[in-house]
Amino acid sequence: MVELLSLPPEIPSAQNMKVGASKFCPGCGHGIILKSLAYVIDELGLQERAVFGCDIGCSLLSWNYMNVDTVQTHHGRTTPVIYGVTRANPGTVGIAYMGDGGGLAIGAQHLVNASVRGENMLILLCNNTNYGMTGGQMSPTTMPGQITETTPYGRDCETTGKPAKGAEMVASIVDPGKSFVARSTVSNVRKLRATLKKALTNVANGGFSFVEVLSICPLNWRTNNKDTFGRLAKMEEFFEVKDFVVPEGLN
Amino acid sequence: MTRTKIVLAGEGGQGVQSVAKILVEAGYEANKEILYIPNFGVEQRGGVSIAFCQIGDEKIGEPRFSKGDIVIMLSDRAIERCQTYIDKNTVVIYDTSVCHTKPTAECKEIIGIPANQIAHDELSVRVFNIIILGVIIEATKVMPIDYVKSAMEHALGKKFDKKPELRELNYKALECGMKLVAKSQCV
Amino acid sequence: MVKKLIEKDTKMFLTGNEVIAYAANAAQAEFMYGYPITPQNEIMHTWCKLLPKTEAGFLQTEDEISAGFSTIGGILAGKRAFTATAGPGNVIMQDAMSMAEMMRIPFVCAVMQRGGPSTATVIYAQQETNLTCFGGNGEGFRIVYSTSGHQDLYDYVIKAFNTAWKYRFPTFILADGYQGKMREPVMMYDPATRGITMEPTPAQLRAVGKIGVDRDANHLRNTFNLEEELMEHLEGYQKDFDEMAKEVAEYEEYRAEDAEILIIAHGIVARSAKTAIDALREKGIKVGLFRPITIRPLAVEPLRNAVKRSKQILFTESANGQLARIVLEKIYGLTTPYSTLYKMGVGVTGDDLINKVQEMISSSQVVA
Numbered sequence: 113m114v115e116l117l118s119l120p121p122e123i124p125s126a127q128n129m130k131v132g133a134s135k136f137c138p139g140c141g142h143g144i145i146l147k148s149l150a151y152v153i154d155e156l157g158l159q160e161r162a163v164f165g166c167d168i169g170c171s172l173l174s175w176n177y178m179n180v181d182t183v184q185t186h187h188g189r190t191t192p193v194i195y196g197v198t199r200a201n202p203g204t205v206g207i208a209y210m211g212d213g214g215g216l217a218i219g220a221q222h223l224v225n226a227s228v229r230g231e232n233m234l235i236l237l238c239n240n241t242n243y244g245m246t247g248g249q250m251s252p253t254t255m256p257g258q259i260t261e262t263t264p265y266g267r268d269c270e271t272t273g274k275p276a277k278g279a280e281m282v283a284s285i286v287d288p289g290k291s292f293v294a295r296s297t298v299s300n301v302r303k304l305r306a307t308l309k310k311a312l313t314n315v316a317n318g319g320f321s322f323v324e325v326l327s328i329c330p331l332n333w334r335t336n337n338k339d340t341f342g343r344l345a346k347m348e349e350f351f352e353v354k355d356f357v358v359p360e361g362l363n
Numbered sequence: 364m365t366r367t368k369i370v371l372a373g374e375g376g377q378g379v380q381s382v383a384k385i386l387v388e389a390g391y392e393a394n395k396e397i398l399y400i401p402n403f404g405v406e407q408r409g410g411v412s413i414a415f416c417q418i419g420d421e422k423i424g425e426p427r428f429s430k431g432d433i434v435i436m437l438s439d440r441a442i443e444r445c446q447t448y449i450d451k452n453t454v455v456i457y458d459t460s461v462c463h464t465k466p467t468a469e470c471k472e473i474i475g476i477p478a479n480q481i482a483h484d485e486l487s488v489r490v491f492n493i494i495i496l497g498v499i500i501e502a503t504k505v506m507p508i509d510y511v512k513s514a515m516e517h518a519l520g521k522k523f524d525k526k527p528e529l530r531e532l533n534y535k536a537l538e539c540g541m542k543l544v545a546k547s548q549c550v
Numbered sequence: 551m552v553k554k555l556i557e558k559d560t561k562m563f564l565t566g567n568e569v570i571a572y573a574a575n576a577a578q579a580e581f582m583y584g585y586p587i588t589p590q591n592e593i594m595h596t597w598c599k600l601l602p603k604t605e606a607g608f609l610q611t612e613d614e615i616s617a618g619f620s621t622i623g624g625i626l627a628g629k630r631a632f633t634a635t636a637g638p639g640n641v642i643m644q645d646a647m648s649m650a651e652m653m654r655i656p657f658v659c660a661v662m663q664r665g666g667p668s669t670a671t672v673i674y675a676q677q678e679t680n681l682t683c684f685g686g687n688g689e690g691f692r693i694v695y696s697t698s699g700h701q702d703l704y705d706y707v708i709k710a711f712n713t714a715w716k717y718r719f720p721t722f723i724l725a726d727g728y729q730g731k732m733r734e735p736v737m738m739y740d741p742a743t744r745g746i747t748m749e750p751t752p753a754q755l756r757a758v759g760k761i762g763v764d765r766d767a768n769h770l771r772n773t774f775n776l777e778e779e780l781m782e783h784l785e786g787y788q789k790d791f792d793e794m795a796k797e798v799a800e801y802e803e804y805r806a807e808d809a810e811i812l813i814i815a816h817g818i819v820a821r822s823a824k825t826a827i828d829a830l831r832e833k834g835i836k837v838g839l840f841r842p843i844t845i846r847p848l849a850v851e852p853l854r855n856a857v858k859r860s861k862q863i864l865f866t867e868s869a870n871g872q873l874a875r876i877v878l879e880k881i882y883g884l885t886t887p888y889s890t891l892y893k894m895g896v897g898v899t900g901d902d903l904i905n906k907v908q909e910m911i912s913s914s915q916v917v918a
Contacts, residue, residue: 125762128767128769159761160756160760160761161756163627163755163756168773172771172773175769175770175771175773176769176771178767179761179762179767180761180767181754181755181756181757181761181767181768181769181770182755182767182768182769182770183626183754183755183770183771184769184770184771184772184773185619185622185649185772186619186645186646186649186772189615189619189645189646189649191616192611192615192616192617192618192619192620192623193619193620193622193623193626194623195609195620195623196583196609196619196620196621196622196623196624196626196627196631197623197624197626197627197755197756198623198627199581199583199607199609199620199623199624200580200581200607200623200624200627200628200629200631201627201628201629201753201755201756204627204755204756221612221613221615221616222612222615222616224612225611225612225616387563387733388563391563391735396734396735397563397733397734397735398732398733398734399732399733399734400728400731400732401731401732402673423734423821424821424822424824424825424828424900425821425822425824425825425826425897425899425900426699426728426729426732426818426821426822426897427728427822427897427899428899428900428901429899429900429901429902430901
């Protein structure tokens with residue numbers, strides 16, 4: 113009889129144990145971001161203050177991922193639902209989770225106005241350069257030349273414009289005194305967690321935070337492990353990974 | 364059931380809605396049933412401004428009526444717009460010193476008054492609309508003058524406090540308007 | 551807790567938009583989210599002007615999409631929150647209303663109808679009846695009160711908050727630009743003095759109790775994996791809706807008992823009908839009114855009885871038969887003939903109806 117050595121998986125308490133394996137595709141970046149977020153919520157002791165909202169699109173599969181009160185909304189509408197909550201119940205640490213489509217296309221007006229008004233919330237945007245759930249269409253952040261279902265011959269920037277740079281746009285319109293704006297990546301989980309910690313600390317202090325995380329979509333990209341991370345590296349060259357705006361006193 | 368249906372129309376800026384508000388406030392204070400709809404369009408200023416006022420003794424039913432008991436028109440465009448509110452029972456009043464055209468509709472009575480001219484020559488152009496208020500009160504006899512004066516106090520009290528002579532000027536305008544109708548009805 | 555403005559009965563002379571703001575305060579509404587569109591702007595103007603006294607909250611959003619969804623956020627956070635809109639704003643707010651329908655969120659919205667389709671007029675219409683009842687990609691699990699003046703606005707705004715929170719269906723005050731902009735007297739009161747207690751508004755996000763100790767985390771969603779799972783859910787909603795209808799459906803009859811001609815009208819057009827009915831009755835013509843107060847759900851039995859009693863019916867609306875379509879479905883099988891007087895986006899006057907009824911009489915042998 114062989115005795116199996118089993119170790120319980122390490123799960124942060126802000127992550128919902130009961131759902132078991134996540135519903136994301138194998139190799140998806142969402143799990144990395146969400147787990148990092150849950151760890152940071154634990155670390156900062158924000159579980160009771162946090163409210164998590166998710167969009168339609170792949171991010172909707174996170175509707176029961178977190179072990180905090182959560183709400184799944186409509187495409188692009190996570191931002192207004194969450195600032196609706198934080199406006200009505202100040203002290204809430206509101207987190208709106210969305211993809212590049214939800215943040216930069218269908219919900220872009222909410223991103224712009226929440227940034228300008230300095231809504232007390234974190235907008236966390238997972239940028240995997242395509243619409244995943246609907247089958248891999250071009251999104252605002254699709255890379256030049258990238259093949260998607262609606263750019264089968266590669267994204268032509270002459271007719272579709274250049275990829276949208278969310279963090280740069282948000283950085284240019286926020287109040288730098290109370291806003292944290294950064295771009296991070298799933299290729300460096302340690303730094304991702306550090307970035308999310310700054311972002312949530314700023315929200316817990318009453319500020320506005322925006323974090324765009326460069327992520328991966330091997331299913332729609334049709335890439336193996338090596339090519340997936342190769343492409344992510346190219347994205348990191350195109351989309352600068354750094355803290356764009358850091359309010360004084362944070363760090 | 365007694366109900367007086369009043370249409371007051373003029374150019375934006377003539378003070379049509381301000382006068383209508385004083386009129387209906389006075390009616391409310393006099394314990395009448397009131398329904399007042401200001402006409403409003405897309406633009407904030409300009410265009411023909413129309414006030415639909417109903418003053419009655421019992422609860423008012425229809426919010427908008429098809430024919431007025433009294434229709435006051437203070438510009439050529441207002442005359443054109445208001446034809447539809449006039450029928451054989453309507454008393455029509457228009458300002459002869461502003462309008463170049465004369466209302467032609469078949470109606471109970473047409474009264475032409477040079478209110479703007481009088482305001483300019485004898486009082487002040489700024490009380491033109493108060494002369495019109497006097498005209499309406501006399502033509503409809505819808506409530507005692509005291510309620511109107513107290514509603515004027517309510518609306519213009521702050522201005523009166525700053526410049527007490529304004530109160531006298533406005534009262535004069537009100538009486539002037541009332542006399543204009545009385546005179547024209549004697550003719 | 552917001553501060554109440556009206557403690558003892560107070561008669562006031564206001565515009566309808568102002569009345570709605572006062573009524574929302576009387577109902578202890580705590581937060582308004584809003585976006586400007588004529589003719590409902592003065593609701594939020596008044597709400598904002600009163601904020602220092604009421605200590606309530608307000609957010610001017612970037613559009614009606616946001617106004618709708620942030621209202622949902624406020625409600626989920628446990629506040630008695632509401633919004634208001636009109637016309638094209640009502641169109642784009644359907645996104646949020648649809649979500650409220652799916653998630654059984656007690657969404658309260660005042661709709662001040664203006665002309666349509668599209669921009670049309672900013673003035674008046676009854677053309678958002680269908681949209682307000684059945685907008686969105688769903689089944690119309692909504693409660694819609696159609697008011698006909700300022701006292702109605704005050705009474706039913708208060709009622710709408712309680713209906714919404716009690717039955718958890720989106721609830722609407724369906725009024726119009728005339729009601730919003732016109733002035734008439736209204737009696738304001740503290741609902742408590744009428745024996746009305748406001749329903750509690752528990753939070754679902756940051757709900758009471760420590761997660762993992764007192765309760766599990768709430769995971770609210772409107773997505774379903776399986777078709778059958780969805781249908782099962784919606785069948786439950788339908789059952790709740792039918793049960794609710796028995797308690798909520800309201801109507802008004804005016805001189806309808808012996809009416810040979812029954813006018814069916816809602817909202818402010820019903821008032822013009824009363825003016826016409828009084829004038830026609832003086833001439834000995836037996837006319838009456840059936841006015842649905844809840845357009846959705848309809849008071850079906852009283853409606854059918856009133857129609858059965860009459861010899862002819864007359865639908866009249868400031869729209870092209872939007873109410874009539876809803877009513878006709880519910881009086882299926884009855885054979886009473888009907889006529890129509892529809893004025894799209896234009897007010898119906900008493901004279902309009904008097905002429906129409908006389909025309910109906912002269913062209914028919916049914917009524918002598």
